[in-house]
Amino acid sequence: KQEVTQIPAALSVPEGENLVLNCSFTDSAIYNLQWFRQDPGKGLTSLLLIQSSQREQTSGRLNASLDKSSGRSTLYIAASQPGDSATYLCAVIPNAGGTSYGKLTFGQGTILTVHP
Amino acid sequence: NAGVTQTPKFRVLKTGQSMTLLCAQDMNHEYMYWYRQDPGMGLRLIHYSVGEGTTAKGEVPDGYNVSRLKKQNFLLGLESAAPSQTSVYFCASRRTGTAGELFFGEGSRLTVL
Numbered sequence: 001k002q003e004v005t006q007i008p009a010a011l012s013v014p015e016g017e018n019l020v021l022n023c024s025f026t027d028s029a030i031y032n033l034q035w036f037r038q039d040p041g042k043g044l045t046s047l048l049l050i051q052s053s054q055r056e057q058t059s060g061r062l063n064a065s066l067d068k069s070s071g072r073s074t075l076y077i078a079a080s081q082p083g084d085s086a087t088y089l090c091a092v093i094p095n096a097g098g099t100s101y102g103k104l105t106f107g108q109g110t111i112l113t114v115h116p
Numbered sequence: 117n118a119g120v121t122q123t124p125k126f127r128v129l130k131t132g133q134s135m136t137l138l139c140a141q142d143m144n145h146e147y148m149y150w151y152r153q154d155p156g157m158g159l160r161l162i163h164y165s166v167g168e169g170t171t172a173k174g175e176v177p178d179g180y181n182v183s184r185l186k187k188q189n190f191l192l193g194l195e196s197a198a199p200s201q202t203s204v205y206f207c208a209s210r211r212t213g214t215a216g217e218l219f220f221g222e223g224s225r226l227t228v229l
Contacts, residue, residue, distance in 0.1 A: 034218060043120075043206060043220040051215055089159075091218070101147060101166050103174065104218060106159040 002027045002094045006107035013080055013114055021075040021110045023090035028068045031093035034104065035064050035075050038087045047088075048075070052095065080114045087111050118142050122207050122221035129197045129228045137192040137224050139207030145219075147210050148190040149174070150182065152203040153223075159206070165190055197228045 003026045013019055023033070032051045036044040048057045048064040050073070056065040063076040073090055091104040120141045129135055139148065150162040161174030163182040171182045179201060181193045190209075194201060205224045210216040 032215075036220075041223075043222040044208075044218075046217045046219065049215065049217045091159075101164065101172075103149070103161055103164060104159075108158045 002030075002092060002105045004090060004092055004105050004107040006088075006090060006110050008110060009108065010111040011113070013112075015080060015082060015114055015116050017080050017114075018076070018078050019080055019112075021077070021088050021090075021112070023073040023075070023107055025071045025073075025092050025105075027094060028071050029095040030068060031095045033064075033066055033073050033090060033092045035062075035073075036089045036091065038089060038109070040086075044089065077112075080112075082114050082116055084114050085112055120207055120209055120219050120221040122205075122224050124224060125222065126225050127227070129194075129226065131198060131228060133197050134193070134195050135197065135226075136194075137205055137207075137226075139190045139192070139209075139221060140188055141190075141207075141209040141219070142188065143209060143211070143219065144187070145209035145211050145216075146187075147212065147216070148184065149208045149218075150180070150190065150192045151206045151208065152176065153206060154203050162192065162205075194226075197226075199228045202226060202228045 007022045034049045035047040050066040061078040066073045087109045089109040091106045149164040151159045165184040168187040183191045207221040210218045
């Protein structure tokens with residue numbers, strides 16, 4: 001059974017710092033990996049999706065990498081801002097020979113606080 | 117663009133009552149999902165659908181039923197609500213293929229007394 005772990009569980013940094021959030025998964029046979037942001041009381045917003053054939057994706061100050069062989073993904077946030085404060089979740093779709101139907105397995109999330 | 121819309125956003129039920137949560141998406145997505153999110157448990161899949169007229173069980177299906185009579189709508193029903201079903205429910209949808217991003221609704225907060 002695929003398991004997804006995110007480290008650290010919580011992170012507090014001063015504004016302007018570059019930071020890395022980690023995501024690991026136990027089964028390297030994945031379809032794709034997606035990073036989400038969740039603000040308190042809100043739904044999940046997709047940040048980046050990395051297909052199984054890709055190594056990284058970038059959007060603005062965000063960069064996500066994927067190393068399937070080691071079962072790891074990192075989300076890099078450059079020049080952090082207080083508005084980046086949120087919970088960040090990673091999720092993988094297992095590659096189950098066409099039967100996974102996009103059923104994501106989620107990590108528990110990293111709670112990020114960026115203070116001025 | 118509406119994306120994924122859930123109704124209602126909040127609901128309080130008494131034990132034993134029934135209710136239906138509605139999810140509507142306007143992106144012509146094939147796949148739709150219902151998740152519940154609980155503190156310390158993360159997001160868990162309840163039921164999902166791979167197309168109009170099809171449904172399947174996820175990780176925690178007991179106590180819930182679903183229907184997808186139209187491609188754009190996915191309904192989650194609680195026939196006899198229990199306090200253990202107090203949670204935040206999220207609907208999501210995606211298109212097929214490895215590049216299909218999952219899009220979420222804003223959530224429905226359900227309290228069962």
